[in-house]
Amino acid sequence: MLEIRDLQVHYNGITALRGVSLDVNQGEVVALIGPNGAGKSTLVNAVSGIVSPSAGTIAFEGKPLHSSRAWTISGMGVLQVPEGRQVFPQLTVTENLQLGATALRGRKAGIPLDEVHALFPILRERAEQLAGSLSGGQQQMLAIGRALMGSPRLLLLDEPSLGLAPVIIAQVFAALRTLKERGMTILLIEQNATLALDLSDRAYILEQGRVVMSGASKALAADADVVSHYLGVTPEG
């Protein structure tokens, strides 16, 4: 569904991606893990058209994306939940959700508001509250709900656990698991490799702009090198 080949991105002389190739198949959850500055956000920002690659190709269902604008890409159903949520603080929860539906642009609405409310009941309870007054966890749920209102064919999630308490992370990831069980295709960036490998089918590990390892998430989670480098514990521990 998504095919990335030899992708390179530079920012004013800084090389962020040095030839990354990656695939996401329909119905898969694919995780992208790696340390700070590895290039994870750059990769999803290139997919969604926020940054322009200097070389390489990105194709979604066979159609090239690498020279398309963000507006065109979101209209194709490639929808991003950005790092740091970025909800509209002066709009209500419901208004934020309604804005998400503008990404449909003629495509059929697949996920009605009721379903978003069922997934995140707090968004119904706080429907008329300004988004800026929500807690970080509630804003994360709103940011995911907003993307769902655009009926994503590919959902890009950038660090959904960032800055959240463990109990809230568990709620967010339970909702993501429900989406996965319904067959949603997801590319998930996570610094918390344990969470990412637990949810995903396959994963890529990025370091300094390169893929250093990839494979089935279960196999990676059982690999001693991955455990000691990325899961924050020693193989014995």
Ligand SMILES: Nc1ncnc2c1ncn2[C@@H]1O[C@H](COP(=O)(O)OP(=O)(O)OP(=O)(O)O)[C@@H](O)[C@H]1O
């Ligand atoms: N707008 C920008 N201008 C200049 N350099 C940038 C810009 N955005 C990212 N970089 C640099 O590109 C590299 C990759 O950054 P990126 O944010 O993609 O990494 P990341 O793996 O997502 O890390 P993080 O978890 O910290 O977001 C880093 O060296 C970063 O400093």
